[in-house]
Amino acid sequence: MEINDSGIQVAIGKELVTTSPGYAVLDGEKLLIGQEGLQNSRLLPSWTNNRFWNQLGTEPIANATHAIRHHADLAFAHLESLWQEIEDSVDQVIFLVPGYYDRSQLSLLLGMARECNMRVAGMIDTSLAAAAELSLREVVLHLDIHLHRITLTQISNRSDLARTDFKTITETGIFTFWDRWANIVANQFIQTSRYDPLHEAGSEQELYNQLPEWIASLNDARSKSFNLDQGTVNHSTLIASERLMTACIPIYPRIVQTIRDQVSSGQTASLLLSHRYRGFPGLRDALNLIDNIEIIDLPGEQAIHSAVTHADRIISPGNITHVINLPATAKKIVDDIVKTRRPSHLLCDNHAVSIGHSFKLSSDFSKGIRQDIDNPVCTIYPRGDDLFIEVHVPEILKINRSPASNKTHLQPGDILDVGGQPITLISSG
Numbered sequence: 001m002e003i004n005d006s007g008i009q010v011a012i013g014k015e016l017v018t019t020s021p022g023y024a025v026l027d028g029e030k031l032l033i034g035q036e037g038l039q040n041s042r043l044l045p046s047w048t049n050n051r052f053w054n055q056l057g058t059e060p061i062a063n064a065t066h067a068i069r070h071h072a073d074l075a076f077a078h079l080e081s082l083w084q085e086i087e088d089s090v091d092q093v094i095f096l097v098p099g100y101y102d103r104s105q106l107s108l109l110l111g112m113a114r115e116c117n118m119r120v121a122g123m124i125d126t127s128l129a130a131a132a133e134l135s136l137r138e139v140v141l142h143l144d145i146h147l148h149r150i151t152l153t154q155i156s157n158r159s160d161l162a163r164t165d166f167k168t169i170t171e172t173g174i175f176t177f178w179d180r181w182a183n184i185v186a187n188q189f190i191q192t193s194r195y196d197p198l199h200e201a202g203s204e205q206e207l208y209n210q211l212p213e214w215i216a217s218l219n220d221a222r223s224k225s226f227n228l229d230q231g232t233v234n235h236s237t238l239i240a241s242e243r244l245m246t247a248c249i250p251i252y253p254r255i256v257q258t259i260r261d262q263v264s265s266g267q268t269a270s271l272l273l274s275h276r277y278r279g280f281p282g283l284r285d286a287l288n289l290i291d292n293i294e295i296i297d298l299p300g301e302q303a304i305h306s307a308v309t310h311a312d313r314i315i316s317p318g319n320i321t322h323v324i325n326l327p328a329t330a331k332k333i334v335d336d337i338v339k340t341r342r343p344s345h346l347l348c349d350n351h352a353v354s355i356g357h358s359f360k361l362s363s364d365f366s367k368g369i370r371q372d373i374d375n376p377v378c379t380i381y382p383r384g385d386d387l388f389i390e391v392h393v394p395e396i397l398k399i400n401r402s403p404a405s406n407k408t409h410l411q412p413g414d415i416l417d418v419g420g421q422p423i424t425l426i427s428s429g
Contacts, residue, residue, distance in 0.1 A: 001082070001095055002096040002303055002304055003096065003097050003101075003109070004276070005021065005050070005146050005148070006147050006173070007020065007276075008020045008021070008078070010082050010086065011301065012086060012090060014301070014305050017086060018082070018085065020035055020078070020082055021037070021147075022052060022078065023037030024037050024050070024078065025037040025040045025044050027040070027044050031077055032044075033074075033077050033081050041205075042204045043202070049061070051071065052071035052072075052078070053075055054147060055071050056071055056072060056105045056108060057071055057072060058070045058071075058108070075109075075112060076116075079112050080116045083116045083117075087117070087118075091119065092119045093113070094120075094123070095120060096123075096126040096304065097109070097123055097126060097322070099125055099127060099151060099153050099163070099166035100168055106123065110320060121315040122311070122323065123314070123321070123322050124323040125163050125322070127155060127163060128153075128326065129303040129307045130302050131306075132309070132310055132328075134296065134330055135330065135333055136296075136331065137157065137268055137333050138156070138157050138267075138332065139262075139264075140154070140269065140270045140272065141153070141263075141269055141270070141271045141272065141293070142155065142271075143259070143272065143273055143274060144276065145274060145277060147175045148171055148173040148175055148176075149168050149171050150169045150172065151166065151168055152166070153166050154166070160326060161325060161328060162324065162325035162326075163324040169254055169255055170251060178208065178212065180246075182198070182208060182211055184239070184243050184244060185197070185239055188226075188238075189228075189235060193235060195235050202230075203228060206228055206229075210226070214226060216279040217279060221241060222241055223241060224241070225238050225239075242281075245350060253286075253413075253422060253424060255283075255287075256286055256287065256290055257415065259290055259293065260290050260413060263290070263293060268292045268294060269292065269294070270296055271287065271294065271296065272296050273287070273295055273298060274298055275297070275298050275300040289424075291412070291413075294333075310328075342385055342386055342387045342412075343355065343414070343425035344426070345425075345426050346361075346380075346424075347424040347425075348369050348422070349368070353369040358382075360372055360378075361378050363375075363393070363396065363418055363419060365418070365421050376392055377397055378390060378393070386409055388408065388409060388410065389404065389406070389407070391406050397418055398416070398417040399414060399416055400414055404416075413425065
């Protein structure tokens with residue numbers, strides 16, 4: 001069982017049995033959990049909870065009932081429902097757990113498993129399991145997403161394979177993206193046909209039901225039709241991927257900067273990209289702004305398949321231990337440096353402007369990125385294969401959240417902040 005609240009994966013051996021999202025909806029006295037909860041969350045919004053795996057604990061919740069006192073009660077109900085489907089076919093269980101779980105949450109998970117009469121034999125960090133069967137460089141990063149957070153795990157592939165660092169990049173997860181994308185799709189329906197799918201609970205639920213798979217199928221398409229079948233009437237509208245990108249713009253720069261902070265100069269890292277990002281518009285372009293990384297797209301069951309292969313190293317004969325290192329290295333790739341071109345454009349609110357021979361940046365963004373020959377904030381100029389900056393108004397200018405300084409070497413993915421307006425440096429190559 002891989003615990004990720006965007007979809008808990010349950011497999012018997014290497015065969016995926018079910019993927020169940022961390023949703024709970026109370027309909028009177030009946031608790032709808034997992035996929036059933038997700039597919040009723042817009043129909044019955046008054047008592048819906050999708051934070052119980054993210055905030056696993058026994059603290060009382062605001063909308064508690066006599067049967068549901070805290071998040072652990074909901075997580076137990078979810079775990080029990082998953083176990084009941086497979087218990088007759090399973091001898092023992094390995095948990096794959098997220099890096100943000102602390103010791104008390106791991107203990108709580110094991111306690112819930114015991115209450116379910118589940119025979120837990122081992123527990124391993126999900127990111128470590130995902131990396132174990134791949135050809136990797138010495139430094140490995142795993143970028144994952146959950147319902148309410150985006151995470152980055154660092155793994156060392158030297159003497160053994162070991163988790164060395166973990167960060168929550170932001171507490172904005174796929175739940176927020178779904179909401180933003182749903183509103184973009186609904187607004188496009190309104191503009192093209194005056195039909196508002198969010199006006200009625202039934203059509204709203206159908207939109208949300210289709211959205212995850214629809215996003216995953218985008219690939220590199222510039223646009224894609226979204227269809228809603230409402231009885232005798234079929235509604236359809238064309239959604240441009242550029243519009244969907246507006247939901248991502250506040251988040252991608254944080255991801256890029258956090259990854260860049262983890263990669264040393266002169267060193268190439270393997271970046272494992274979770275299958276849960278499949279179809280995210282513009283993400284691959286954003287990640288390609290980072291120097292010295294090699295992106296590896298993970299198959300959906302990569303972590304589970306690897307855990308089965310290494311089960312003998314995960315299963316504990318006595319007390320269960322949380323495995324965060326494996327006594328084996330992954331296959332190593334020669335650690336050469338992946339080069340990227342120097343930045344060629346300034347990107348602001350989905351509009352890119354060429355830097356050219358030099359660019360004297362204005363502080364006025366009312367009409368987008370413009371030059372100000374007389375009173376620029378800074379001058380951005382190329383020299384050979386590199387790009388530099390000359391600062392004229394340091395009081396309102398930052399580079400990657402730090403005070404700007406003259407002759408700073410600018411790279412793709414760097415973010416200029418001019419009085420609160422972010423501008424991303426990108427390369428057209």
